[in-house]
Amino acid sequence: MSAPLIKIENLRKAFDSHLVLDGVNIDINRGESIVVIGQSGCGKSVLLKHLIRLLEPDDGRVTFDGEDISRFDFYELTDYRRRFGMLFQSAALFDSMTVEENVGLGLKESRQYSAKQTRDIVNEKLELVGLTGVGEKRPAELSGGMRKRVGLARAIAGTPEVLLYDEPTTGLDPITADMINELIVHLREKLQVTSVAVTHDMKSAFQIADRIVMLHNGKIEFEGTPQEVSTTSNPVVRQFITGSSVGPIQA
Amino acid sequence: MPSGLQELGRLGVNFIRAIGGVFILLYKFIASLQELHRSLGLFVHQLYLLGVKSVPLIIIISIFVGAVSAWQAAYQFKFIGAPLRLLGHAVGKAVVIELAPVLAAIVFAGRVGAGITAELGTMKVTEQIDALESMGISPVRYLVQPRVLACLFMVPFLVIFANFVAIVGALIVSIIGVAVSSETFLTGFKDSFKLSDFVNGLIKAGVFGFIIGIVGCYHGFNTKGGAQGVGLATTSSVVISMVLILVFNFVFAVILFRI
Numbered sequence: 001m002s003a004p005l006i007k008i009e010n011l012r013k014a015f016d017s018h019l020v021l022d023g024v025n026i027d028i029n030r031g032e033s034i035v036v037i038g039q040s041g042c043g044k045s046v047l048l049k050h051l052i053r054l055l056e057p058d059d060g061r062v063t064f065d066g067e068d069i070s071r072f073d074f075y076e077l078t079d080y081r082r083r084f085g086m087l088f089q090s091a092a093l094f095d096s097m098t099v100e101e102n103v104g105l106g107l108k109e110s111r112q113y114s115a116k117q118t119r120d121i122v123n124e125k126l127e128l129v130g131l132t133g134v135g136e137k138r139p140a141e142l143s144g145g146m147r148k149r150v151g152l153a154r155a156i157a158g159t160p161e162v163l164l165y166d167e168p169t170t171g172l173d174p175i176t177a178d179m180i181n182e183l184i185v186h187l188r189e190k191l192q193v194t195s196v197a198v199t200h201d202m203k204s205a206f207q208i209a210d211r212i213v214m215l216h217n218g219k220i221e222f223e224g225t226p227q228e229v230s231t232t233s234n235p236v237v238r239q240f241i242t243g244s245s246v247g248p249i250q251a
Numbered sequence: 252m253p254s255g256l257q258e259l260g261r262l263g264v265n266f267i268r269a270i271g272g273v274f275i276l277l278y279k280f281i282a283s284l285q286e287l288h289r290s291l292g293l294f295v296h297q298l299y300l301l302g303v304k305s306v307p308l309i310i311i312i313s314i315f316v317g318a319v320s321a322w323q324a325a326y327q328f329k330f331i332g333a334p335l336r337l338l339g340h341a342v343g344k345a346v347v348i349e350l351a352p353v354l355a356a357i358v359f360a361g362r363v364g365a366g367i368t369a370e371l372g373t374m375k376v377t378e379q380i381d382a383l384e385s386m387g388i389s390p391v392r393y394l395v396q397p398r399v400l401a402c403l404f405m406v407p408f409l410v411i412f413a414n415f416v417a418i419v420g421a422l423i424v425s426i427i428g429v430a431v432s433s434e435t436f437l438t439g440f441k442d443s444f445k446l447s448d449f450v451n452g453l454i455k456a457g458v459f460g461f462i463i464g465i466v467g468c469y470h471g472f473n474t475k476g477g478a479q480g481v482g483l484a485t486t487s488s489v490v491i492s493m494v495l496i497l498v499f500n501f502v503f504a505v506i507l508f509r510i
């Protein structure tokens with residue numbers, strides 16, 4: 001077994017007096033698709049943001065290929081972040097830019113591509129997520145599902161090694177959500193990337209995960225394959241996947 | 252329920268945290284200047300958005316500031332029995348030294364400082380700033396640097412405009428309302444005009460512009476919550492910018508205009 005690509009060790013994070021992550025340990029292997037599930041507000045997005053140092057831990061560390069990412073200087077961190085692509089919960093498209101400019105911004109700022117190469121890559125990625133002919137539109141002119149797909153095109157524009165998905169299907173109708181899930185699976189197969197997604201949508205989790213990790217009260221409650229999750233007798237996991245209001249999880 | 256002392260302590264901690272936050276942003280801004288060449292296009296764009304688009308407002312404000320200065324000065328002259336031929340002298344000094352730099356900066360803080368905070372604050376709460384960082388783009392270089400530099404350069408530029416328009420406003424009122432000839436007014440103005448006053452006014456304006464830019468960006472970057480958070484951050488940004496402009500104006504008065 002090779003060493004994990006990303007290793008989260010004893011991660012702790014509090015906001016003021018509220019402890020969100022309380023010693024989280026997760027190993028993520030190269031090429032794996034891991035999904036972190038848990039209640040809203042349990043720290044899933046906080047965990048995801050630690051992977052690219054959008055947040056700094058109070059304690060513990062994250063290593064990538066054996067390197068402690070907290071030791072990266074400004075330029076190393078910039079290079080490190082370019083190895084990732086992230087789809088944000090609300091897509092986080094730049095509303096002052098067109099779709100084309102949104103998708104191409106990372107490429108343009110990396111200064112590794114000519115204007116023509118950037119345009120070609122943008123068109124290729126938009127086609128990959130099933131969006132053609134919307135390059136000149138502004139994010140405000142798009143539906144929620146289209147915005148997520150543009151966000152996805154932007155995330156994969158720089159051909160990242162790791163894709164991070166923050167609630168990829170939240171706020172979408174079931175059909176569009178299924179389309180996004182299919183797209184995530186398709187992209188993973190086509191681009192051979194490592195994926196880390198956080199969601200509370202169990203259908204999405206089962207569809208895209210090789211391994212599911214459940215966060216509860218700031219700690220890992222359960223870890224296993226989708227099959228193991230669906231058959232476990234763990235009362236916390238059972239309550240969560242059945243969506244029951246009765247059980248150990250308090251709303 | 253927190254006691255008064257606890258509340259005072261909380262305010263004190265928040266104040267020190269804010270001062271520290273502004274200095275950290277200032278440090279990052281200075282560090283980002285190493286990559287100034289990469290942001291020139293953004294800088295030019297901000298010059299237009301923040302500065303050129305403020306020109307009409309500055310013209311309207313300045314013409315009335317000049318007009319009311321001439322009117323009030325004439326009223327005071329009449330009261331103390333001073334000769335009206337000194338009107339151009341008095342109004343010219345007041346406009347170049349104080350009124351144009353301070354009022355242009357206050358108007359700029361209201362229009363541009365508020366706009367910067369609202370824009371960056373909205374970007375913050377909708378994760379657009381996180382998205383920039385996730386792509387390996389420094390938000391300080393990409394967002395703060397062009398805005399702060401544009402404020403630094405455009406406020407002095409607007410003050411030059413404001414000086415000119417305010418004097419025109421004062422001249423019109425002097426001729427029509429006070430019956431002072433243009434020749435008398437302009438002779439008084441020319442006699443009182445000192446290049447050093449004008450330059451000091453521009454130096455002040457540059458500092459005010461820098462304050463507006465950095466305070467606006469700081470509040471935008473530290474916006475929390477949703478629409479309400481953006482509103483609160485915008486209000487704080489404008490209020491703090493205006494207070495700092497007036498405080499620094501006094502400091503400049505003591506340093507630059509020795510009695």
